[in-house]
Amino acid sequence: MTATTESDSADWNEFVSRHPQGSVYHRYEVANLIKDTFSQQPYYYKSSNQEGSINGVLPTVRLKSVFFGDYFVSLPFFNYGGVLADTPEIAQGLITKAAKAATQIGASHIEFRHIDPVSANLTLRQDKVLMVKPLPDNREALLKEFKTKLRAQIKRPAREGAVARNGAHDLLADFYQVFSENMRDLGTPVYSINFFRALLDQPWIDSTILVVFIGNEPTAAAFLIKDGPRMEIPWASTRRKFNRLSVNMCLYSEALGLAIDKGCSVFDFGRSSVDSGTYRFKKQWGAEPVQLNWQYWLADGQKMPALTPSNPKYQLAINTWQKLPLCIANFLGPKIIRSLP
Structure with missing residues (x-):
């Protein structure tokens, strides 16, 4: 079990591409993207067989701040990560290696964003599910899958003049x-625009921006990432003053259609808590839950982390953030969110 260097990148990516749980976020280049965009330090580990071929990888990133502590995540800023290995024994070896490094540094924990659990020796968290929808071959078949009420909701924004456009840097x-206005309204620090620009710049990430306009006003928007046959919508927002026009229905309908146009067979709505508002919203589109198994290595004496907006200790900060002028929230947000997973 060894740390990796830039020379390992091709072999690392080849292993990720053939592993059934591999994702675009496991690629070696993500380390540099996170380092360059968030100024956080990646710690990447690999395992190789006797012939020198990689048989296991573990990408982690150290997040350190005065306010939120010192810990590792595999992987922060994205929905996926964790260990990829050919056998449970190899996976455990990589976890042990990462835990040893975390102990030496004095980190409180390591978060592994697994879909399927990989080790019985880790603390398990199962409060979130992934919402996934199989896609038909064409848009007409997709529309026929929807109930009458949903089809009516999809049509309403068009009567208000809503038009969806897709593109990239433009x-x-x-x-x-x-996105930034919605994050401020939710009381959540926003990513820098440079993060999204960096994603668009990567030739190995197939990303698309989708925006719903009414006239010249952007009303709803999403950042989509295609990963093989799967289209993911990791970031989507609407502006509160346009919510009454159901522009989010136009946004998601077009996102699903765009996924079909690009040859995808699966649409990934992202994670939700069971029976939450976002869970029910995704369910109406035909998405079904897949249990997420996020796992944690905890240093001696440490408890499960609770770095979530639902934690009561952050409520005052959230309420204050919602009242900030947008320009101030957009200036301060990236300086804070870089240390949150």
Whole structure:
């Protein structure tokens, strides 16, 4: 079990591409993207067989701040990560290696964002599910799957003049206007626009921006990432003053259609708590839950981390953030969110 270097990148990516749980976020280049965008330090581990071929990888990133502590995540800022290995024994060896490094540094924990659990020796968290929908071959078949009420909700924004456009850098400013305003209204620090620009710049990430306009006003927006046959919508937002026009229905309908146009067979709505508002919203589109098994290595004496907006200790900060002018929230947000997973 060894740490990796840039020379390992091709072999690392080849292993990720053939592993059934591998994702675009496991690719070696993500280390540099996170380091360059968030100024956080990646710690990447690999295992190799006697012939020198990689048979296991573990990407982690150290997040350290005065306010939120010192810990590792595999992987922060994205929904997926964790150990990829050919056998449980190899997986355990990589976890042990990462835990040893975390102990030496004095980190409180390591978070592994697994779909399927890989080790019985880790603390398990199962409060979130992944919402996934199989896609038909064409848009017409997709529309026929929807109930009458949903089809009516999809049509309503068009009567208000809503038009969906997809693109990349040309829509980045419009996307960020919607996204940052929504994050401020939720009381959540926002990512820097440079993070999304960096994602668009990567030739190994197939990303698309989708924006719903009414006139010249961006009203709803999403950042989509295609990973093989799967289309993921990791970031989506609407501007509160346009919610009454159901522009989110236009956004998601077009996102599903775009996924079909790009040849995807699965649409990934992201994670939700069971029976939450977002869970029910995704369910109406035909998404079904897949249990997420996030696992944790905890240093001696440490408890499970609770770095979530639902933690009561953050409520005052959330309420204060919601009242900030947008320009101030957008200036301060990236400085804070870089240390949150």
